[in-house]
Amino acid sequence: MPAKDIYHDTVKRALEKDGWKITKENLHLRWGRRDAYVDIAAEKVFTAEKEGRKIAVEVKSFIGQSEMSELEKAVGQFVLYRFALKKKEPDRELFLAIAKDIYNDLFVNPDGLAFVEINQLKMVVFDKDKEEVLQWIN
Numbered sequence: 001m002p003a004k005d006i007y008h009d010t011v012k013r014a015l016e017k018d019g020w021k022i023t024k025e026n027l028h029l030r031w032g033r034r035d036a037y038v039d040i041a042a043e044k045v046f047t048a049e050k051e052g053r054k055i056a057v058e059v060k061s062f063i064g065q066s067e068m069s070e071l072e073k074a075v076g077q078f079v080l081y082r083f084a085l086k087k088k089e090p091d092r093e094l095f096l097a098i099a100k101d102i103y104n105d106l107f108v109n110p111d112g113l114a115f116v117e118i119n120q121l122k123m124v125v126f127d128k129d130k131e132e133v134l135q136w137i138n
Contacts, residue, residue: 030084
């Protein structure tokens, strides 16, 4: 099993506060004969006539020496996991969970916003102190 990101439990609690039911941690995916694991799988049941929404969330802390290096790794994982998830559970959406300060540093600028759009990144921005979801980007 992979190690938990330092914000794993924070994001888990934030999702629960936002009305999500955590259905699995370390969602197993296959890449050929290799294993990959998305941090959190969750479902939200709507009280309407449509089916519930399913998500998988990869948590990233960006605590390495370089935010750009961490971004490269995070986006690489996101693209790989999105591909593998489409094969295993095509109805589950993948999101990258990042803290508000990282989101503001890396994505609240013209290049960052264009990067998100061009690469079709889905993100959940969270407050690490209040353990709350602040924004869904999709």
